[in-house]
Amino acid sequence: MTKKLEYHLLGNHLLENGFSLLFGAIFFQDEKLNRLTRKILKSELEEQVLEDGAHFELSPMYHLILLQRALDGYNLLINNKHELQVVEEQLKEAIQEMVNWLHTIMFSNGDIPMLNNSTGGQALEPKVILNYAEQLGFLPEKVHLKESGFRKFVAGNFEVVADIGQVGPTYQPAHAHSDTLSFVLYHQGKPVIVDRGISTYEKNQIREDERGTASHNTVMINSKEQTDVWGGFRVGRRAKPFILEESELMLMASHTGYDRMGIGHIREWQVQENKIQIIDRIEGDKAEGLAFLHLHPDIEPEQTEEGIFRLNNHILSFDNFKYVRKEKYAFCLGFNKKVIAYKIRIEFKGVLKTTIKE
Incomplete structure (x- = not known):
């Protein structure tokens, strides 16, 4: 391990190396392993845990995996003699921040949003992780989501997580999507x-399709990607999001993904107790938008009239569109596990209004 540290990959790989070294240092009571553990965990925890508590690769799945590693390391430290007090204190602080972020981003049923490189079957359930953390003295608290670029809105029976985050980290965007x-x-x-x-x-x-713009609940303009994702884990030109206006139940944001074409996209979320409204504005000559909404496999949309669908207990409607149709797509349950579900594809120019109501 000491001769094969993954400095060429950085990110979660190097942090995982640090946790492995921590176990070796405690087991062997070895000073060389102590030094390496201090060096890697100190720098990587500072780098990889953002101010709001998110892991900096912005994948909720990897956040779960690394939080479990951190809890295991802390559990080991508090139950054994060691000379890694600085690491123990730093882990304690990082774990509390990560627990708070998970508690905040998690839906009321215990799910995480499967954003960026996230899928099922790769991490313990969030509630299991939070229960483990509580056993070690970490009680979750709600925090203001900021540095991660995610926002969460709760009103009535609705919960919404919006992604206005940067491609991150900038030097290792392997888990980023065009979303x-x-x-x-x-x-x-x-x-x-x-x-x-x-x-x-x-x-x-x-892999390219699952990372692409059309695989996310956003808008693609003139059939061009917001962000160039390629090579499985590579990112080229990237969209840079920015907030225009924000309040407790409203968010308006834009990004630079289509600046090179002289086109802008502004999206506004308005969250109310009995409905959600999303307003998309495209600005620029000859700009044609394609909006996508991917539905859970348990929902089969029934079109009641043009631009209006019944989604089990909800009504989904669109205003100012050129055409709307439902299509099938492959919803991912895990690696090499998919089921068929429905998505709604909407072509529009100018302004599109989308409403989901009870």
Whole structure:
């Protein structure tokens, strides 16, 4: 391990190396391993845990995995003799921040939003992680989401997580997707509009599609990607989001993904107790937008009239569109596990208004 530290990959790989070294240092009571543990965990925890508590790769799945590693390391330290007091204190602080972020981003039924490189079956359930943390003395508190670029709105029976985050980290964006201004929506603790997740890490067309703009609940303009994702884990030109206006139940944001075409996209979320309204504005000549909404596999949309769908207990409607149709897509349950679900595809120019109401 000491000769194969993953400095060439950095990110979660190097942090995982640090946790492995921590176990070796405690087991062997070895000073060389102590020094390496201090060096890696000190720098990487400072770098990788953002101010609001999110892991900086902005994948809720990896956040769970690394929080479990941190809890295991802390559990080891408080139950054994060691000379790593500085690491113990730093872990204690980082864990509390990560617990708070998880508690805040998590939906009321215990799900996490499957944003960026996230999928099922790779991490313990969030409630299990939070229970483990509580046993070690970490009680969750709600925090203001900021540095991670996620926002959460709760009103009535609706819960919405919006993604206005940067591609991150800038020097290692392997887990980033082209999903600026995407969102996930739950109602009464059940998923309605979802991120499709991922099913592979192979460098193939499936991987490219699952990272692409059209696989997220956002807007693609003139069939161009917001952010250039390629090579399985690479990112080229990237959209940079920015907030225009924000309050407790409203968010308006834009991004630079189409600046090179002289086109802008502004999205506004308005969250009320009995409905959610999303307003998309496209500014620029010859700009044609495609909006996508990916529905959970349990929901089969029934079109009642043009631009209006019944989604089990909800009504989904659109105003100012060129056409709307439902299509099938592959919802990812885990690696190499997919089921068929429905998405709504909307073509529009100018302004599109989307309403989901009870």
